Amino acid sequence: MSTTPTTGAAVSTASEQEALRKAIASGTRPPRASAFAACRAFAWRGILKIKHVPEQLMDATITPVLFTLMFTYMFGGAIAGSTKDYLQFILPGIVVQSVLFTTVYSGVALNTDMTRGVVDRFRSLPLWRPAPLVGAVAGDSIRAFSAGAVVVVLGLILGFRPDGGVLGVLGAILVVLVFAFALAWVFTTLGLVMRSPSAVMNTGFMALFPLIFLSNIFVAPETLPAALEAFVDVNPITHLVTATRGLMDGNADGGDIALVLGEAALLTAIFIPLTSRYYRKAG
C-alpha cells in the first residue's frame, strides 16, 4: 500500500501485497502476557500520554504551588505567629493535600477512556482482567509524585527544614503515594458509575474537600470544638498527615505508619474488586 495518492481501484503493487501477506503470516502468538507485564504495559500507556501532552501536569503542579504560597503567607502569621513556623507545620500537610487531589484524575481519565473504542479492544484481549486499571493507576503515580515533589522543593526554597533528612522526606512521599494509589480506586469506581468526566471531577472534589479541610493539615485539632475534633481524629487523612509529618520531622511513629498502610490496604481491597466488576460489566 503506497502512501502516495493514486487513482483507480488498483491500490497496491505486487511487492506491497507481498509485504502485507508476510506481515499477516508472521503474526504468531507468543505465550500470554503475565499480569505484571500487562500492568507494566498499561502504566507505560499512561506515561506516554503525559509525555505527549505535558501541559496536563500543570494543574497537578501549579495548584500545589499556589496553596503553599497562599497558606504560608496569608495564614502563617495569624495561625502560628510567624510564616516560618507555620511553613514547618503545614508543608507535610500540603504534600498530602496536593498528592491526594491528583487521585481524582484517575477516575476522570477512566471515565473518558470508557467512551472510546480502544477499551473494547483491551477488554477483548486475553489478559489478567484488572490489568488495564492497575496499570493506569500505577502510571498516574507519576502525576502524584510530581505534585508532591513540587511542594517539597518549593518548601525547601522557602525555608522548610525537615529534621527527618532526605530519607525522612522520601519515606514520607512514599507513604503518601501508597495511600494515593489506594484512594485512586475510590475514584476509578466513581469514574465507571458516573456519566461524564466533569461529574466525576465535581463529585470527587466535593468528597475530598471536606476530608482535607477537616483534618490536621492546617491547624492542630486541639484548637477545634469537641465534635469537630472527634471527626478530625478519625479522618484517615489526619492519620496520613500525622505519619507524613512524623517522617519529615524525624520523629515517626511506627504505629502511625502502620495505621495508614492498613487503611490503604482496606481501601484497595474494597475498591479494586468493585472497579474491576464495573469495568467488566461496562459496555
Add this chain to the structure above:
Amino acid sequence: MTAESPLAIEASGLVKTFGETRAVDGVDLAVPTGSVYGVLGPNGAGKTTTIRMLATLLRPDAGSARVFGHDIVREADAVRGSVSLTGQLASVDEELTGRENLILLGRLLGHGIPAARERADELLDAFGLEASAGKLVKNYSGGMRRRLDIAASIVVTPRLLFLDEPTTGLDPRSRNQVWEIVRLMVSAGTTILLCTQYLEEADQLAEGIAVIDRGRVIAEGTPAQLKASVGAGSLHVRLLDPAQRPQAERVLSARIGTTHLEVDPAALSTPCGDADQAAEAIAELGRNGIAVAGFSLGQPSLDEVFLALTGRPADEDAETATTEERVA
C-alpha cells in the same frame, strides 16, 4: 472440538435486551471456518450488539454461542485468545502514536519489548503507515486510522476477526485497501465476521450473508442467492427538470416496468438488470424530449434488499434502536 471444529461461530437464540429494546432477539449463526461471513443490516439492527456478545464484551441475556467450540460465557478467556476486534469506533488509542499503539498491543499480547517493537515496525511498513508512525493517531485520516486499526487486530494473527463496518465513512481508495487486506487475511486462513450496511461490500467479500433486521436474521444465503431473491438491480435516473418526471415515469413504466419516484423530486428508479434494456429506455427518454441529468444501473442497495425482504425501507425505526445501542 477446538482445532477440528468446522464452524468458527455457532450461535443459537442469542438475545440481548437494553431496557425495553430487544437489540438482539434470537440470532442464530453458523459461520464456517476460513471464510468471510457477512452480517448485513441497517443501523440499529443488532449487528454491533451481536459482535460484542461474540467477542465476550457483552453477556447474552439468553441463548448461547461457541467460537471455535469455546462457549463465549463459560470459556470467555479461551475465546479472547483466538479472536480480534476492529470495532465501529476505531479501536485504537487516539492519544498515542500509531507505533506506540502497535507496541502496546504487542506487549499486552505477550511479546517482550524488542519483539513488540519489531512486530510494530513490520506492520507499519506493510500497511503503508511508516511515514506516520510517530504521529498521534488523532491526526490520522479516516483511512489511515482504519488501516492502523486492522494492523492492531493482527499484531497476533487471530483465527477469527470481527470487522464492524470497516469501510463506513471511507473514501473509495481506502475502502479498496481495506477490502484487499480482508482478502489477504482470508487467504492466510483467518475467518472474518464482517458487519456491513452495504450489499456491495458483502457481495465483494463474503461467501455467506445473513441479513439481520430488528435483532433477527431474516434471510441467509450466498450473495448470488440473496440478489436473486431481491432482483438484479435498478436503473436510477435523474432529470434536469423535475416537472418532466410524470412524463419520464410513463416512458420508463412502458419500457421497463413499475417505476418508483424517489424522495429527490428529479429522480426516479425502476428495477432493471439488463444494460441494453436500460440504454434503450434512456434513449427513449431523449426521443421524448426529456432531459436526463444522469443515470446509473446498480446492484440493489440495502434499501432495496430490505424492501424486497420486509416490505419496508431499511432505516425505518432504526433511529431509536441505534440510540439504545449507543447508550448501552
